Amino acid sequence: MKTLKQNLLLFLIVLCGQLLHSQSIIIQGKVTDSAGFPLTGATILVQGTQNSTIADANGSYSIATEKGKTLIFSYVGFTAKEAIATNQEKLNIILQDDSVALGEVVVTALGIKRDKRALGYASQELKSDDINKVNSTNFVSNLSGKISGVQISGSGNGITSSSRITIRGDKSLNINNNGPLFIVDGIPINNNVYGVGGGPTTQTDLPTDYGNGAAEINQENIESVNVLKGAAASALYGSRAANGVIVITTKSGRKGKGLGVSISSSFMTSEALRLPEIQGVYGAGSKQVYDPGTDTNLGPRFDSGLSILQNGSPGYSVGEGQVLPFEFRYNLKDFFRKGNSISNTVSISGSDEKTNFRLSYGKTTSEDIVPNSNLKRDNISLNLNYNISDKWKFATVATYTKSASDNTPVSGYGSQGIMYNLLWNHTNVDLDWLKDYWIVKDVRQNSMFGWGDNPFKIAYENINAFKKVRIFGNISSTYQISDDFSFMARIGMDNSNDFRWSRRPIGSSRYTNGMYREQTIGFTEYNADMLLSYDHTFGDFSVKVSYGANSMNQYTSESKIEGQGISIPGIYNLQNINVMPIQSKNIYKKRINSMYSLANIGYKDYLYLDVTARNDWSSTLPANNNSYFYPSASLSFIPTSFFEMNKNIDFLKVRVNAASVGNDTDPYRLVKTYDNGSLPGTLTNPSSILNSNLKPEIATSYEAGIEAQFFKKRITLDASYYVTNSKNQIVGLDISQAAGFNSNVINAGKIQNKGIEIGLGLTPVRTTDFEWTLNANFTRNRGTVKELTAGIDNYIIAQGPNGGTIEARVGERMGDMYGRGYLRSPDNQIVYDNAGSPILDTKIKKIGNYNPDWMLGLSTNIRYRNLSLNALVDVRRGGKIYSMTNAIGMESGILAVSLPGRETGIIGQGVVQNTDGSYSPNTTSVTAENWYYSNAFRRDNIEVNSFDASYVKLREVSLNYRLSSKYTKAVHMQNLSIGLVGNNLALWTKVPNIDPETQAISGGTLLPGFEVLQLPSSRNYGIKLNASF
Amino acid sequence: MKKFITLLFFCGLSISCTDGFEEINTNKNQPTVSQPKQLLPNVIFNLANNNVNNSFNFGDIVAQYGGNYEYNELDVYNWGADGRFWGMYKWLNDIYDIKKQALLLQDKNYEAISLILETYTMQVITDAYGDAPYSEASKGEEGNLKPKYDTQEEIYTQLLLNLDNANAIIDTKLKVEGDNLFNGDMLKWKKFANSLHIRLLMRISNKINVSAKLNEIISKPAQYPLFASNADNAAYFYSGSFPNISPMSDGINRLYGYNIVIPTTNLVNTLIANNDPRLAEWIDPIAGSTNQLGLQPGLTLDQIGEPTNYSRRAEDYFYTKTKIAALFMTYSELNFLLAEASQRNLITAGSAQTYYNAAVEGSFKQWNMVMPADYLTTTAPYSATTEVLYTQKWLALYHTGTESWFDWKRTGKPSFIQAGPGSKNGNKVPRRIMYPSLEQSVNAQNNSAALQKLGGTDDINAKVWWDKF
Known part of the structure; x- marks a missing residue:
């Protein structure tokens, strides 16, 4: 790159020369990079001559030349560009970064700067x-x-x-x-x-x-x-x-x-990118009967029009609860706020x-x-x-x-754990009800279950x-x-x-x-x-x-x-x-x-x-x-x-x-x-x-x-x-x-x-x-x-x-991940017992990677x-990924994917083994309680709870x-x-x-x-x- | 900086590039040596915790004192690989360390204690699993990473020798330090050794004629002192101050974990039928009432219903941190063993009835209760023809480790211990637990050889050697 002094001299000489030509015009404009940053010191040269100038601190330049001449714009580290001088008002030029061709320098081991072209490794x-x-x-x-x-x-x-x-x-x-x-x-x-x-x-x-x-x-x-x-x-x-x-x-x-x-x-x-999808059809309980003490959501349908005294409702934990409509109230967004x-x-x-x-x-x-x-x-x-x-x-x-x-x-x-308590919760409960988490401050929390914590109490205390x-x-x-x-x-x-x-x-x-x-x-x-x-x-x-x-x-x-x-x-x-x-x-x-x-x-x-x-x-x-x-x-x-x-x-x-x-x-x-x-x-x-x-x-x-x-x-x-x-x-x-x-x-x-x-x-x-x-x-x-x-x-x-x-x-x-999975027949079907429950294999197998x-x-x-x-x-x-959120959500009946079969029972797809060793299709129906809560999605069944990731x-x-x-x-x-x-x-x-x-x-x-x-x-x-x- | 430059210079000559390395890599966080008095209390404490944990969470289930109302795989015999007693090998290793040090120090008392604890630990392991490593166990530092499985007969032979040996070398005039079981009282250790000897002899009594040895022990009380009262019980009492709290008590456990096991019909109904005051001590009635209802063992989960409909384990034992004790062996059990030995004419001294009466009364005293005046005459008088001896023994063995199930395996009584309607094991009550799955990977050959002897698979219904019932 030429020094300032040299360029000025050339410019003056060229300018003198230019002034003798009748067709001379002044071309002006700005030279910037692709981001708009001015390229101070960029060179503008009239092709084939010594006539050149440099761009100033704003990237602006001004050069006298003849119409039709080619101007070459260049700057170290950038690809040079050409443009024809015409009567245009402004000639703005954007130059492109030209790293590799000229030797992009990267910082390598020990802080040593090397030319990327010389590196023999990735x-x-x-x-x-x-x-x-x-x-x-x-x-x-x-x-x-x-x-x-x-x-x-x-x-x-x-x-x-x-x-x-x-x-x-x-x-x-x-x-x-x-x-x-x-x-x-x-x-x-x-x-x-x-x-x-x-x-x-x-x-x-x-x-x-x-x-x-x-x-x-x-x-x-x-x-x-x-x-x-x-x-x-x-x-x-x-x-x-x-x-x-x-x-x-x-x-x-x-x-x-x-x-x-x-x-x-x-x-x-x-905000939360993805929250578990909660079912809004059934509320808390088991066998479609409401039960305040259970943690499963295998209870009655919400559209059955019930009104009951519900665990988790305001005043319930101190014996002052009121009968309320049994309806779907559960929204995880009442817990996970906007951050x-x-x-x-x-x-x-x-x-x-x-x-x-x-x-x-x-x-x-x-x-x-x-x-x-x-x-x-x-x-x-x-x-x-x-x-x-x-x-x-x-x-x-x-x-x-x-x-x-x-x-x-x-x-x-x-x-x-917050997620665990949110998954074993009742779909008829409004999470806002749980925001008041003390019964006695610092001593006794308002928790719906004896074994768990109020999720808001976990978050705040x-x-x-x-x-x-x-x-x-x-x-x-x-x-x-x-x-x-x-x-x-x-x-x-x-x-x-x-x-x-x-x-x-x-x-x-x-x-x-x-x-x-x-x-x-x-x-x-x-x-x-x-x-x-x-x-x-x-x-x-x-x-x-x-x-x-x-x-x-x-x-x-x-x-x-x-x-x-x-x-x-x-x-x-x-x-x-x-x-x-x-x-x-x-x-x-x-x-x-x-x-x-x-x-x-x-x-x-x-x-x-x-x-x-x-x-x-x-x-x-x-x-x-x-x-x-x-x-x-x-x-x-x-x-x-x-x-x-x-x-x-x-x-x-x-x-x-x-x-x-x-x-x-x-x-x-x-x-x-x-x-x-x-x-x-x-x-x-x-x-x-x-x-x-x-x-x-x-x-x-x-x-x-x-x-x-x-x-x-x-x-x-x-x-x-x-x-x-x-x-x-x-x-x-x-x-x-x-x-x-x-x-x-x-x-x-x-x-x-x-x-x-x-x-x-x-x-x-x-x-x-x-x-x-x-x-x-x-x-x-x-x-x-x-x-x-x-x-x-x-x-x-x-x-x-x-x-x-x-x-x-x-x-x-x-x-590779290993764990237990379903017992399988030689043709890879799930084997059920005579009561219709899938059998968990005692031998561990490869689940995936x-x-x-x-x-x-x-x-x-x-x-x-x-x-x-x-x-x-x-x-x-x-x-593969094993998801315990899915396992627990199935056990608790809180996920939308745990909806099928609650009223009709479920016949698992697979086979039963006969006494002679052969297999016949499974035709025994089991209750939803048995299926979701007890047997089909057990958390130690790593196989069924693992997914293609x-x-x-x-x-x-x-x-x-x-x-x-x-x-x-x-x-x-x-x-x-x-x-x-x-x-x-x-x-x-x-x-x-x-x-x-x-x-x-x-x-x-x-x-x-x-x-x-x-x-x-x-x-x-x-x-x-x-x-x- | 100077040191650094010198270092760099000499590194070129590979001389002092490693200057100071040994000091830097010396672990100052922990000691490199130990003494028996530091190892012993931790061993006893952890054996106690293992005893309590397995008693409340396993022994109660298999001997049908209680049933889980959630996750009842144990109750319906849906068993898998089980490490609950295999973890005791860690304590066996510390016991082996104590023994080695005792031999070096020529300390007979520590040597005896290590023999007794080794015997107790190994007895539990083999009674649970069957064949298991013993002679080659704890030799990891000596290079044996894959110990062979000794047969149960080999194990018991050695265990009996251990107890004889321990009994012989104990010097009751000296005390030991670090003994949080008997506070250094070597006479109590002697009594424990001999009482344990009786238990082991009776255990194998269906396979071996143990009459001679039994008689020898009973006839020489000076040489073979035995438990004379509940004051001699081999029991660990927790101080109630953290961390010296039982794993089932408040402060370590939570009420939910304590109440997850519900008293069974076997327990509740037997106690009610006998008007037994131990009912009130061990069991709380249905919450909010004075009624009692036990849980039928072996139901499927959806047949059980709500825990709030049943009796519960006595909450006092949860909240009062000093109440739960780890019972290794009691005076009551000793007398039941002698009663049975007498009943089967294995011993000549004493009568079955005398031993039985002492045993039953001993149990009430053990639980700090007064036996009803007519208990031994009207409620449960001794009889050689009924199961009363076994039923009373079953009651007396409540929370004495897993001893109740081990003993039931040998006798088959009380006969109300049976597979429940939800059993996944047919109509059979399991006789052993499965080896941990890790053994299949890290000790494959020896584990596999042991499985062969069980018939090819890790069969929970296979009988251990002494189990001839």
């Missing part, structure tokens, strides 16, 4: 625009459907729900170890879920989902997210990157001089020759659709770059986040609150030692302190004497690393070699104190506990020291080779086996730069790579320690046999792919095929309890994941005024269990509810002048209008845009009554494939404003 980038169309309360969910190979699922546990993210399938037998590593500005940050509470069916202590660590990242601060999908991409990050890496880069100070302010505001409303979310981020950025900085403050306040549940976040973020000298640069990034919730509900099955403060960031410095040598050093930290407290009032169905609990989780990770690089071009070869080291230290402390009884009602603090509290504090430490080196060799501009090698020493492995070495190599070849190809192929790259990644384990798995017993001062043997001879895990992967662009970038393609083998996983395999322990920690398992990822981009229309692009991201992954260990053929990865399990069986797929067969994210963007419409559709095909979601829509510069200038703004936005807007699925994008939580483990009375997800829509000054 990666996919999202820019700020792609992430910031709609605001969400969980950053990870904003990535859903946008990147091939990445599977993201929300949890349905309220507004603080975790999102589970995996890249290229589940590779680990430890269900919690399948998530990718999150890196922000070069430093790893913690994405863990820390649990409190038991499993999803631990009725006495249901878990609360406080969210995954990365959820609190403020999306407005993000410049780009680069997903490194395979081991070759992430090898430099070591052990924790075996499952891929999400490299996040935050926005820095603005390029161009001066100070800039930008504001982003979002106002969203939410909202207000999000504002203000940032100031500025730059001059030496410095650029960006400081931002963001605040989000969200009210959930569950009453009395909210989430509040504040964050402050600083990004500062300072050039101490030409050679010496200094940078720091720091983010402070405070997240808090005054209440978030527990999730799961049991009398403490069973509080689970938290406040979390977190700081992460780093300081780094690069020094250019000489032309070829450079040195980088960096220290980073992620420190968080999460304080949680929970309370239950006296008179709760569990914790009848009340409960108060506090839990504190402190987490700190320090990383210090350095990199020494040598960069030189030898003729046709470009060579970069680096050597580096890293030291990571992790410290976690979890303390908890819980009193299962309080003395003064309504007072919830430690002093008020009147029983021996359960208390613990555990500290975990871990350190990994590493050394690594990498070499990037390029030959001309079409052949690139990357080689990395890394060695880790981990404190969690035994002294004689705590070092593990793993290399990687990737090669990319660009035929279009090598020889002439069809002119319609703009760009083609072929890449292959092979890599291995090692992994360690959690602290304290080598030496036996005793657990605390049930009584204070007692001990007991641990349930796991530890192993002082553990070896590191190893995963090797192979990948091949192509990247291509056709027809002037109207078609772009990025496809990969990969095979990953994970071996020697450190896992606690189940053993016979008779041996005295439940599990034995050993190296076991060989899991293979294979799959393909395809990213396709289409631009059918591209004109100045109108542009239409389509993007598709397709993912298909299969994980197979090749081996476990000698003599063991199956391993229970996780226990689901009601006997359902996620198991790894040799020869079967990762993610919680992973979809394939996933497709389809997005489209249509722009007409300043108006643009963007939509993202997420398609998941296949997979395919779904299509309209994940994001945004309709955005950018005000043209003449209006924005009037108010001294550079940019103003306003949009109608929404996410999680529509759902098409065959799964009845629930949103299949959900999973249970068990302590701190997310359990995909099982819905255990999760809360409904919400549909969010609203307005978003962006302005910059």
